[in-house]
Amino acid sequence: MSTARDLLIVSMDVTAAVRPVEQGELSLALAGAELLDLADADALALDGDRIVPGTPCDLGDRQLTEAASALTRQAPYESVEDWLWRRGRGLYAAYLATLETDGTLTRAPSRWMPLRSGRGEVADSAVRRDAMARWTSGEPVLAGLAAAARLRDEAPEDLADRTGEAVATVLAAVDDAVTELVAVRQRRSIEEAAFDNLWRGQ
Structure with a gap:
């Protein structure tokens, strides 16, 4: 089970119809x-907000194995926020x-430019069905991450x-982190708008 993969599938297959997916927010989530998946696999433990790595191992998932190898292995270790x-x-x-590589995501050719791929669509597969099952069941970790990434309005009450x-x-x-990213983006937008107004007023 890859919670990150399931979250990405949900963001493309369910929530994209309601609100646009922001890559920055989703990357943080x-x-x-x-x-959380590494903690479930005992590849790390949290000491407060510090990430204490476990013994390196092959987790059967390329992205998770890569993530485990990227953990900081020297005290005082990395904070969750820094990670x-x-x-x-x-x-x-x-x-x-x-x-895309494993065939879970397909891209249809663009109507106007056949050599350029169009919007990606999640193929009907066991991977997609598993992700949808987690989502529709209200599984708390996936629902909480979706709320944190602003893919849904709020996390489950319980x-x-x-x-x-x-x-x-x-x-x-x-x-x-997502709140900080949104604030930075809004601040930059305001600054750019002010600059544009100043430029036009010259």
């Missing part, structure tokens, strides 16, 4: 999903490429009761 920003850089594109401390720590860090 994907990095958080990796942490999200470091690991999250470009992670959306990396997972998208993986889905999220804290259904998950452990590690999940709560990671989800809170993802939510904080």
